[in-house]
Amino acid sequence: MPDASPATRIAAIVNTLRPAERRVVEVIREHPELVIELTAQQLADHVGVARTSIVRTCQSLGYNGYAQLRVALARHTQAGERRRQPAAEDGSDLDVMRAGIAELAxxxxxxxxxxxxxxxxxxxxxxxxxxxxLCLANGLSASLAEDVAARLTSVGRATEHMTDPISQQVTARHLTPDDVVLIISGSGANHQTVLAARAANRAGATIIAITSFESSPLVDLADVTLVIASVSDTFRDELEHTSRVVHAVFLDGFVERIRARLGERxxxxxxxxxxVLAANLDDGADR
Structure with a gap:
């Protein structure tokens, strides 16, 4: 991920970091301008960790060392990566919503x-x-799988979907090496989703994982991993809310590319x- 910003790299691996390294990335993410000006030892003293934790964190993020991290922070901070819309907390509810949507966009x-x-x-x-x-998801990603399955079917790629976790695992176990299971999971660690992935793996089916992190139990089982980076500020926020927004946006484009590639079909x-949709519209003319 040579072009990925420090914030994006952090979002992709934060679930795998040790406690000391998490404290380091929290400072990097929240105060990049400060980190740019500090030496590795000064940052270690500021965070309250050993200097080796700084070096290890940089390497976990894919940098050769602390100097390379500082250069990346300077470049992306200068580009305005962290500029945000005002919260507008003093405005109306609509003002606050508009500001939040603008920031997310x-x-x-x-x-x-x-x-x-x-x-x-x-x-x-x-x-x-x-x-x-087969398209599967559980927890907060469940609604995304249902929507994607319906939309893929509507564009000519028939897709199976079920909501019951046991049914997911049974169906996945009956797949063959000619079959594919598309699994959506922000964390990549939902227990029921991982069980379904294991069932598909045992069946020899190909697993495509759509997730927010580069390392997880689901990623370990997947043949193809599509990492959709978090755009949230905290790990908890990523797990609870924002990943579903970016996943929904990505999946919209994903389905569209499949429709285009299907051509005449x-x-x-x-x-x-x-x-079918037209036949189900009621203009009230017969009332």
């Missing part, structure tokens, strides 16, 4: 900084070519979908 581009182009292309090819396609499916 300004951060969305960083969500794709960790996405590998070759992995994305392979995932699309696998989805299109699978004999059977996708256009024919779209026409059938529109026909």
């Amino acid at each position: 300004s951060r969305l581009p960083q969500a794709l900084e960790l996405l590998d182009a070759n992995a994305l292309c392979r995932a699309i090819d696998l989805v299109i070519g699978a004999r059977r396609l 996708g256009r024919a499916a779209r026409d059938l979908t529109i026909e």
Whole structure:
């Protein structure tokens, strides 16, 4: 991830860091301008950790050392990565919502900084070519899987989906090496989701993971991993809220690329979908 910002790199690995390293990245994320001006020893003293923890944190983030981290911070801070919209807490509820949405929108581009182009292309090819396609998620990601399965089916890529965790595992266990399971999990650690992934792995099916972290039990099982970086400020916020927003935005584009790659098959499916939708619209003329 050579072009990924320090904030994006932190978001992708924060779940794997030791307590001392987490304290270091919290300072890096919240006070990048300060870190740029400090030596490694000064930062260690400021955080209250050993200098070796600073070096280890830099290496975990993919930098050769502390000097390289400082250069990256200077470049991305200068580019205005951390500029934010005013909170507008003194305004109306609508003002506050507008400010929050504007801030989130300004951060969305960083969500794709960790996405590998070759992995994305392979995932699309696998989805299109699978004999059977199963889309799974649990917890806060469950609604995303249901929506993606319906949308993929509507564009001509028939997709199976079930909400019951046991049914997910049973169905995954009955897959074959010609099948693909698309699994969505922000943390990559939801127990029921990991059990379903293990069932698919035992069946020999190909697993595509859409997640927020580069390291997790789900990633360990996946054949293709699409990391959609967090745009939130804290690990807890990532787990509870924001990842679902960036995942939803990504999945919208993912489905669209599959529709486009399906060509005439996708256009024919779209026409059938529109026909069904039109038949279910009621203008009240018969009332």
